[in-house]
Protein backbone atom coordinates (compact mmCIF):
# COMPACT_ATOMS: atom_id res chain seq x y z
CA UNK A 1 0.00 0.00 0.00
CA UNK A 2 1.26 3.45 -0.94
CA UNK A 3 1.57 5.61 2.18
CA UNK A 4 2.21 8.80 0.23
CA UNK A 5 -0.28 11.56 0.90
CA UNK A 6 -1.02 13.66 -2.17
CA UNK A 7 -3.09 16.76 -2.77
CA UNK A 8 -6.18 16.00 -4.86
CA UNK A 9 -7.58 18.30 -7.52
CA UNK A 10 -10.67 18.58 -9.71
CA UNK A 11 -9.46 15.69 -11.91
CA UNK A 12 -9.64 13.34 -8.91
CA UNK A 13 -13.21 14.22 -7.92
CA UNK A 14 -14.85 11.19 -9.56
CA UNK A 15 -12.68 8.98 -7.33
CA UNK A 16 -13.47 11.10 -4.27
CA UNK A 17 -17.22 10.89 -4.89
CA UNK A 18 -16.94 7.13 -5.52
CA UNK A 19 -15.18 6.65 -2.17
CA UNK A 20 -17.73 8.93 -0.48
CA UNK A 21 -20.58 6.79 -1.80
CA UNK A 22 -18.89 3.63 -0.45
CA UNK A 23 -18.32 5.15 3.00
CA UNK A 24 -21.41 7.34 3.57
CA UNK A 25 -25.14 6.87 2.91
CA UNK A 26 -25.57 10.62 2.59
CA UNK A 27 -22.63 12.06 0.75
CA UNK A 28 -21.22 15.13 -0.94
CA UNK A 29 -21.62 15.63 -4.69
CA UNK A 30 -18.93 16.35 -7.26
CA UNK A 31 -20.36 19.86 -7.71
CA UNK A 32 -20.08 20.67 -4.00
CA UNK A 33 -16.41 19.66 -3.95
CA UNK A 34 -15.73 21.50 -7.21
CA UNK A 35 -17.24 24.74 -5.90
CA UNK A 36 -15.01 24.63 -2.81
CA UNK A 37 -11.90 23.85 -4.89
CA UNK A 38 -12.69 26.57 -7.45
CA UNK A 39 -13.06 29.13 -4.69
CA UNK A 40 -9.72 28.06 -3.21
CA UNK A 41 -11.38 27.25 0.11
CA UNK A 42 -11.11 23.45 0.16
CA UNK A 43 -8.02 21.31 0.47
CA UNK A 44 -8.37 17.61 -0.30
CA UNK A 45 -5.62 15.12 0.49
CA UNK A 46 -5.66 11.44 -0.32
CA UNK A 47 -3.77 8.18 -0.65
CA UNK A 48 -3.92 5.69 -3.52
CA UNK A 49 -3.49 1.92 -3.79
CA UNK A 50 -3.08 0.28 -7.19
CA UNK A 51 -4.58 3.28 -8.97
CA UNK A 52 -7.61 3.55 -6.71
CA UNK A 53 -8.22 6.28 -4.16
CA UNK A 54 -8.47 4.55 -0.79
CA UNK A 55 -8.57 7.46 1.65
CA UNK A 56 -9.13 11.17 1.66
CA UNK A 57 -9.65 14.13 3.93
CA UNK A 58 -11.40 17.32 2.81
CA UNK A 59 -11.11 20.48 4.87
CA UNK A 60 -11.70 24.17 4.49
CA UNK A 61 -9.24 26.90 5.46
CA UNK A 62 -10.91 30.24 6.01
CA UNK A 63 -8.91 33.01 7.68
CA UNK A 64 -7.41 31.33 10.77
CA UNK A 65 -9.91 28.47 11.04
CA UNK A 66 -9.86 24.98 9.62
CA UNK A 67 -12.96 22.82 9.38
CA UNK A 68 -12.87 19.12 8.59
CA UNK A 69 -15.61 18.52 6.03
CA UNK A 70 -15.09 14.82 5.57
CA UNK A 71 -12.60 12.07 6.17
CA UNK A 72 -12.97 8.52 4.94
CA UNK A 73 -10.94 5.38 4.44
CA UNK A 74 -12.06 2.52 2.20
CA UNK A 75 -13.40 -0.33 4.40
CA UNK A 76 -10.71 -2.72 3.11
CA UNK A 77 -7.95 -0.32 4.20
CA UNK A 78 -9.08 0.71 7.68
CA UNK A 79 -7.13 0.31 10.92
CA UNK A 80 -3.81 0.65 9.09
CA UNK A 81 -3.12 4.23 10.11
CA UNK A 82 -4.32 5.97 6.93
CA UNK A 83 -6.66 8.41 8.70
CA UNK A 84 -3.85 9.19 11.14
CA UNK A 85 -1.52 9.86 8.21
CA UNK A 86 -4.02 12.19 6.50
CA UNK A 87 -4.84 14.13 9.65
CA UNK A 88 -1.13 14.49 10.44
CA UNK A 89 -0.57 16.04 6.98
CA UNK A 90 -3.61 18.30 7.39
CA UNK A 91 -2.26 19.51 10.76
CA UNK A 92 1.13 20.28 9.14
CA UNK A 93 -0.63 22.50 6.58
CA UNK A 94 -2.60 24.21 9.36
CA UNK A 95 0.53 24.98 11.36
CA UNK A 96 2.29 26.38 8.27
CA UNK A 97 -0.71 28.66 7.62
CA UNK A 98 -0.97 29.80 11.26
CA UNK A 99 -4.43 28.29 11.68
CA UNK A 100 -5.68 28.85 15.23
CA UNK A 101 -8.65 26.53 15.58
CA UNK A 102 -9.93 23.39 13.90
CA UNK A 103 -13.59 22.37 14.06
CA UNK A 104 -15.60 19.32 13.04
CA UNK A 105 -18.84 17.54 13.73
CA UNK A 106 -19.30 13.80 14.04
CA UNK A 107 -22.21 11.43 14.62
CA UNK A 108 -22.59 10.49 18.26
CA UNK A 109 -22.37 6.76 17.40
CA UNK A 110 -19.19 7.05 15.31
CA UNK A 111 -16.79 5.77 17.95
CA UNK A 112 -14.05 5.06 15.40
CA UNK A 113 -13.87 8.69 14.25
CA UNK A 114 -14.33 10.04 17.78
CA UNK A 115 -11.42 7.88 18.93
CA UNK A 116 -9.28 9.25 16.10
CA UNK A 117 -10.12 12.89 16.84
CA UNK A 118 -9.58 12.52 20.59
CA UNK A 119 -6.19 10.93 19.85
CA UNK A 120 -5.26 14.12 17.99
CA UNK A 121 -6.30 16.29 20.95
CA UNK A 122 -9.76 17.42 19.84
CA UNK A 123 -12.13 18.27 22.71
CA UNK A 124 -15.90 18.14 22.60
CA UNK A 125 -17.42 21.62 22.71
CA UNK A 126 -21.12 20.99 22.12
CA UNK A 127 -23.95 18.91 20.69
CA UNK A 128 -26.43 19.58 17.88
CA UNK A 129 -29.52 17.50 18.44
CA UNK A 130 -31.02 15.55 15.49
CA UNK A 131 -28.48 17.22 13.21
CA UNK A 132 -27.91 14.74 10.38
CA UNK A 133 -30.55 14.62 7.63
CA UNK A 134 -30.11 10.89 6.93
CA UNK A 135 -30.43 9.42 10.43
CA UNK A 136 -31.48 12.42 12.57
CA UNK A 137 -28.62 11.47 14.82
CA UNK A 138 -27.03 14.04 17.14
CA UNK A 139 -23.82 15.75 16.06
CA UNK A 140 -21.00 16.09 18.54
CA UNK A 141 -18.98 19.25 17.95
CA UNK A 142 -15.23 19.04 18.43
CA UNK A 143 -12.50 21.66 18.45
CA UNK A 144 -8.71 21.58 18.38
CA UNK A 145 -6.81 24.65 19.54
CA UNK A 146 -3.48 25.09 17.72
CA UNK A 147 -2.66 28.14 19.84
CA UNK A 148 -2.38 25.99 22.95
CA UNK A 149 0.41 23.87 21.46
CA UNK A 150 3.73 24.15 23.24
CA UNK A 151 6.28 24.81 20.53
Ligand SMILES: CC(C)(COP(=O)(O)OP(=O)(O)OC[C@H]1O[C@@H](n2cnc3c(N)ncnc32)[C@H](O)[C@@H]1OP(=O)(O)O)[C@@H](O)C(=O)NCCC(=O)NCCS
Nearest residue numbers: 023071072073078079080081082083084106112113115116
Ligand atom coordinates in the same frame (compact mmCIF):
# COMPACT_ATOMS: atom_id res chain seq x y z
C1 LIG B 1 -12.98 6.86 11.07
C2 LIG B 1 -12.05 6.36 9.97
C3 LIG B 1 -11.73 7.51 9.02
C4 LIG B 1 -10.72 5.88 10.64
O1 LIG B 1 -9.80 5.53 9.61
P1 LIG B 1 -8.59 4.49 9.85
O2 LIG B 1 -7.60 4.67 8.75
O3 LIG B 1 -9.15 3.14 10.05
O4 LIG B 1 -8.00 5.04 11.23
P2 LIG B 1 -6.52 4.77 11.81
O5 LIG B 1 -6.08 3.39 11.44
O6 LIG B 1 -5.63 5.88 11.46
O7 LIG B 1 -6.84 4.77 13.38
C5 LIG B 1 -6.68 5.96 14.13
C6 LIG B 1 -7.48 5.89 15.41
O8 LIG B 1 -8.89 5.90 15.13
C7 LIG B 1 -9.59 5.14 16.11
N1 LIG B 1 -10.21 3.99 15.44
C8 LIG B 1 -10.18 3.73 14.10
N2 LIG B 1 -10.86 2.59 13.84
C9 LIG B 1 -11.34 2.16 15.03
C10 LIG B 1 -12.13 1.04 15.40
N3 LIG B 1 -12.56 0.14 14.48
N4 LIG B 1 -12.45 0.90 16.71
C11 LIG B 1 -12.03 1.78 17.64
N5 LIG B 1 -11.27 2.87 17.33
C12 LIG B 1 -10.93 3.04 16.05
C13 LIG B 1 -8.54 4.69 17.12
O9 LIG B 1 -8.44 5.70 18.10
C14 LIG B 1 -7.29 4.65 16.25
O10 LIG B 1 -6.13 4.77 16.99
P3 LIG B 1 -5.36 3.41 17.49
O11 LIG B 1 -5.06 2.65 16.24
O12 LIG B 1 -4.17 3.95 18.19
O13 LIG B 1 -6.33 2.70 18.36
C15 LIG B 1 -12.64 5.14 9.20
O14 LIG B 1 -13.15 4.21 10.14
C16 LIG B 1 -13.77 5.51 8.23
O15 LIG B 1 -13.52 5.84 7.07
N6 LIG B 1 -15.02 5.45 8.71
C17 LIG B 1 -16.19 5.75 7.85
C18 LIG B 1 -16.24 7.21 7.46
C19 LIG B 1 -16.31 8.11 8.70
O16 LIG B 1 -17.02 7.82 9.65
N7 LIG B 1 -15.56 9.22 8.65
C20 LIG B 1 -15.53 10.20 9.72
C21 LIG B 1 -16.57 11.24 9.49
S1 LIG B 1 -16.56 12.44 10.81
